[in-house]
Amino acid sequence: MGRLFGTDGVRGLANRDLTAPLAMDLSVAAARVLGEAGAFEGHRPLAVVGRDPRASGEFLEAAVVAGLASAGVDVLRLGVLPTPAVAYLTSTLDADLGVMLSASHNAAPDNGIKFFDRSGYKLADEIEDRIEAALGTDWTPPTGAGVGRVRDAHGAVEQYVAHLLTTLPVSLHGLKVVVDCANGASWEVAPEALRRAGAEVVTIGAAPDGLNINDGCGSTHLDALAEAVRKHGADAGIANDGDADRCLAVTAAGDVVDGDQIMAILALELREAGKLAGDTVVATVMSNLGFKIAMRDAGLNVVETAVGDRYVLESMKEHGYNFGGEQSGHVIMLDSATTGDGVLTGLHLLAAVARSGRPLDELAKVMTRLPQVLVNVRDVDRTRVKTSPELSAAIEAEEAALGTTGRVLIRPSGTEPMVRVMVEAPTQEEAGSAAERLADVVRTALR
Known part of the structure; x- marks a missing residue:
């Protein structure tokens, strides 16, 4: 067992x-x-x-x-x-x-x-x-x-919302925001915090019935949020997942802003305010290569950990850093929270828009995402990912072909019964082809 x-x-x-x-x-x-x-x-x-x-x-x-x-x-x-x-x-x-x-x-x-x-x-x-x-x-x-x-x-909701508002550097007055609560745990907290921060708020995914959590909504299903942002002429959209420890966003045009882009924006905001400990961001091996390049070009350091926000947090605590997260939208602002906090992250992302006077799509251009393809392979033996000679040989071949222009990451999921195959490459086609080839090897070699 x-x-x-x-x-x-x-x-x-x-x-x-x-x-x-x-x-x-x-x-x-x-x-x-x-x-x-x-x-x-x-x-x-x-x-x-x-x-x-x-x-x-x-x-x-x-x-x-x-x-x-x-x-x-x-x-x-x-x-x-x-x-x-x-x-x-x-x-x-x-x-x-x-x-x-x-x-x-x-x-x-x-x-x-x-x-x-x-x-x-x-x-x-x-x-x-x-x-x-x-x-x-x-x-x-x-x-x-x-x-x-x-x-x-x-009074638990009130106590938590009051805490969130004390962390904000500026008002969100003048911003129109759509928030998708995933029919989950933030259905009450997120809209209340955004309104009290000064934003005009449109809410979707905020009618939980016990069965509709994450069902076509929230941070894992951003189409509904993008549509609502365009429909209401909002400045941005914020999406939480079911327990609201994640935050992803969309621009006024409905384009996705992922966790790497959010981390890049907030890292620069913290550095500007003199609050980024060690000029360092802690991220996982899943962060896009474009994020690492953008941080390097901005003069910031990136410390890598295994996948999982708990490992990000462990590294932050061990080395005295105060900011980190994951591409999936777990962002840890250690001066204000002890874990990834999707509502907190959304508030601070919008505060960056308000403070700078620049739209979210412009702020997100701080980094260029390298095309990345993720394939989830189910019904295989996750324990043999690191020991299969066939898989090791296939990985070496793909890495040799990509050289310094991309990378390969294959790992067993820590939360679901599957193996995740991730490839980054100069083009979407190259990344997709390599990912499918490796996924086929996983299916045959790890049966």
């Missing part, structure tokens, strides 16, 4: 892979491990629990709350809130543990559990391993006054 925790918590098909008993057991194990590590020493422990709107979150929330309370932890239910809001409130409310129920950008049938420590950071790999090892082991639950108590939070 593989490691239960992936790059972003425990995730799977709700009620099949991620069941109520598993959710309860994980919560009990987390409480036990943190308690044994001294996290609760000298006080009665408190956890906050939030979720996105998907239907399965209702029974999984009940299971998590039951598990924590049975382990002697008081629980404050936050309700439907973005993942970064749960991280922020874990720290602000002086909780010992934060729990978020979400499968992020995945479809509605999936769900997931991620844990935050008392500072609002995702738990370290070693702590997750200890939680997994504690599953199903004997323990003595508390009784009587020792069991946890459960209550609902009040």
Whole structure:
């Protein structure tokens, strides 16, 4: 059996892979491990629990709350809130543990559990391993006054929105914005924050029914946002994913502005304000080569990590950097958040437009994206990506053909059962052809 925790918590098909008993057991194990590590020493422990709107979150929330309370932890239910809001409130409310129920950008049938420590950071790999090892082991639950108590939070949305607004350098007055909330966790927070920041706001994807999260909307489906921006004559569009830890954007013409472009714009804004630590941006190996070239030409450094915002964050904390992210739209502004925050990112991207007086499409020209093709290959053995001689030989051949004009990256997904094949090349045709050739090798060599 593989490691239960992936790059972003425990995730799977709700009620099949991620069941109520598993959710309860994980919560009990987390409480036990943190308690044994001294996290609760000298006080009665408190956890906050939030979720996105998907239907399965209702029974999984009940299971998590039951598990924590049975382990002697008081629980404050936050309700439907973005993942970064749960991280922020874990720290602000002086909780010992934060729990978020979400499968992020995945479809509605999936769900997931991620844990935050008392500072609002995702738990370290070693702590997750200890939680997994504690599953199903004997323990003595508390009784009587020792069991946890459960209550609902009040004012959590207001508290989080107020925090977001304190980070903004300028008003968004004069900007007309379309925001796509993916029928997810930001459906209330994002429009409210944008309006209070001064923008004129048009909202789409803000009618969650438990089943329509990420369904043809949000950061993984930008066509609806682009259409709405053009229809309403907006200056820009902002899209979150289901749990709102991602942000992508579109220009007034409906052209996509991806995470690399957003990072490039915000890195220059931070440098201009004298707030970019070490003149360095932390990005993953998936960032476009054009991003790295643009940062180099601007005199900024780029530090690369493995894919996953947790690894970006680990590098930032280890080396004292305060800005980084992923092409997918996870952008971490460490001076204001402990995790990727899509609403925060959107606010600051629009603030760059307002401050500069330049349209988003002009700001996005800070970098030129090299044509990039990503092919996802399912139903193969992800564990053999680095050991297959046939695949290694195919990669070497493609890299030799591209030389310094492109690159190849093949990796197992950390959140879904697939292998991702990415190729960058001087033209879309070259990138597409190379990616398909390599995908064919993956399909045959990793069966």
